[in-house]
Amino acid sequence: MKTxxxxxxxxxxxxxxxxxxxxxxxLYRDTQPGQNVYWNGFGQPPVLxxxxxxxxxxxxxxxxxxRALIKxxxxxxxxxxxxxxxxxxxxxxxxxxxxxxxxxxxxxxQLIETAGPLNIQQLKEETGLLVKQITPIxxxxxxxxxxxxxxxDEDWERGWYRFDxxxxxxxxxxxxxxxALKIVLQRFAYRMVWFDLGMVKSFYKLSVRDxxxxxxxxxxxxxxxxxxxxxxxxxxxxxxMEYQPRDLxxxxxxxxxxxxxxxxxPELKELAKELTAGLAYDHEPLQYLLIDGEFxxxxxxxxxxxxxxxxxxxxxxxxxxSRKEEIVQAVRSVxxxxxxxxxxxxxxxxxxxxxx
Numbered sequence: 001m002k003t004x005x006x007x008x009x010x011x012x013x014x015x016x017x018x019x020x021x022x023x024x025x026x027l028y029r030d031t032q033p034g035q036n037v038y039w040n041g042f043g044q045p046p047v048l049x050x051x052x053x054x055x056x057x058x059x060x061x062x063x064x065x066x067r068a069l070i071k072x073x074x075x076x077x078x079x080x081x082x083x084x085x086x087x088x089x090x091x092x093x094x095x096x097x098x099x100x101x102x103x104x105x106x107x108x109x110q111l112i113e114t115a116g117p118l119n120i121q122q123l124k125e126e127t128g129l130l131v132k133q134i135t136p137i138x139x140x141x142x143x144x145x146x147x148x149x150x151x152x153d154e155d156w157e158r159g160w161y162r163f164d165x166x167x168x169x170x171x172x173x174x175x176x177x178x179x180a181l182k183i184v185l186q187r188f189a190y191r192m193v194w195f196d197l198g199m200v201k202s203f204y205k206l207s208v209r210d211x212x213x214x215x216x217x218x219x220x221x222x223x224x225x226x227x228x229x230x231x232x233x234x235x236x237x238x239x240x241m242e243y244q245p246r247d248l249x250x251x252x253x254x255x256x257x258x259x260x261x262x263x264x265x266p267e268l269k270e271l272a273k274e275l276t277a278g279l280a281y282d283h284e285p286l287q288y289l290l291i292d293g294e295f296x297x298x299x300x301x302x303x304x305x306x307x308x309x310x311x312x313x314x315x316x317x318x319x320x321x322s323r324k325e326e327i328v329q330a331v332r333s334v335x336x337x338x339x340x341x342x343x344x345x346x347x348x349x350x351x352x353x354x355x356x
Contacts, residue, residue, distance in 0.1 A: 001227075006293040007245035008236075009193045013260065015290075016246060018053035027051060030187035031259045033080025033090070034060070034069070038256040039303050045069070046081045048259070049334075050252050064152050071151045073143045076205035084167075091145055091172050092180035093206065098144040104129065108137050112147050117159030145172060181206065181214040186223060189233045192263065193240075196230035203263040251323065251330040253287035253299060261288055264295065272298045275314035279345075282311055287334055289315060289327060296320075299331045299340060310340040320344060 010016050014027055027048060028034055034046030045060035046069070052059070060081070063069040069081040074094045082090050098105065104127075111126055112118055118126070123134050138160060141147045148163045164170075175183075181204075188203065189195060200211050215231065218224040224231045232240070254261050261268060268288055275297060276283040283300040286308050291297075297315030301308055313331055317323060324343055331340055340348055 001240065003245045004240050004243050005194045007248060008240065008243060009191075010248060010293045011246065012191050012193065014048075014051040015250070015252065015293075016248075019048075019051055020053055021059065024048070024052050024054075024056065024059070027191065029083055029086070030191045032082045032086060032184075033072070033074045033078075034082070035078070035080055035257040038258075049255065067152055071149055072145075073139060075203070077139065077143060078205075087167065087170055088172070088174040089180045089183060091170070092175035092177050093184070093204070094143070095145050095172065096140075096143045098141065098146065102137075104133065105137050105141060108134065109141055109146060112141075112160050113162050116147075116165075117150065117161045119157050119159055121157075123160075177210055178213055178217065181210060182218055185214050185218065186233070189224065189231065189236075191259075193236055194227060194230050194232055195263070198266065199230075199263040202265045203259075248292040250290075250292065251326045252290040253330045253334045254290050255287055255334070256285070258288075260290065260295075268295055268298075271295065271316070272300065272314070275316060276300055276312075279312065282309060283314075286310070287331065289313075289330070291315075291317065291323065291327070297327075299335075301341075307336055307338045310335060310338055312342040312345060313340050315344060 014023065019027055031048070034048070036044045036046050037049065045057055045064055047056050047060065060069060064081070067084065070084050070087065071079065071081055072090065072094075074080045074082070074090055101109070107127055108123060111123065115126075120131055120134055120138070123129070124131055127134070138147065138149070142149060145163050148161045148166050149158055150161055150166065151158050184204070185200065188200065192199065197208065197211055197215070200206070201208060204211075215224060219226070222234055225234050225237055227237070269285070272285040272288075279300075282302040284302060285298040285300055286303065287299045288295055289297040289299070296317050297313065297320075299310055299313050301311035310331065313327060315327065320327070321344075328340060328343060328348065332338065342348060
């Protein structure tokens, strides 16, 4: 059953057959909020790396321009991009009401409400506050869905609006958190096939209590069924009985904002910690290795503005050496052609000279 689940998951993640624009939009909807490439994608549109049969950075840049993707702070206060038609769902999941506003928060909110849109420089001039004081206030008001940052291109001068000015028809209380979570969980379940509580908590950054309540409701409605330590969609249980798994043979180096990484972050951090124990050089995980549908290691080194320090590739495959060229090429391809220094602790020919 595990082999079937992994194969079907890879199909539904569009990692076996790249998605056309129609399927891509469905995949994006199901795996919101979207994010850009970890670290080196700051300011860029969100992407679903390796999953599109076209340039999805440009595709999403155009969607941003048309406001077919909108920005917010979701899942632990992280910036993400969602479809405007799903805004009410994500308000229900992530809205943090401003119950005890500070004087500075009220000052900035009133300015935006009466004189907005305003950018940060204008707010600085009006209030006398420093940018480092203003920025967290804006973020907090954003999490309360009182204001909206209209980032429709890559310009740094972004206007902050009253939320209801740009979204006058959005009903902030249309869904309860339970109702919203039941909807997004079914989408998550479809793309992950099998999942457990930890994966949902890691991806959505919601409380265990809320997640368990949604599981219970979906089980009662016979939409989800328990399977081992996790759950499947009831429909998928039937599909898997007849499903013929695909022969998987691929290596992807996934960045740390990738859907699959975010759903498995605690376990992957622990895996990297185990595989890098005792290394004398910088060994922060840069990308994680998805090999034949499962995570088996990471490229490690040091993040920089520009090419990272690629100090090593660590892997727990017993036959890692037989896949060495594939793995190194996968890491090289997401690091602008840069050669790692080492593979499994051993110097790679050319890599050391290139980086020293």
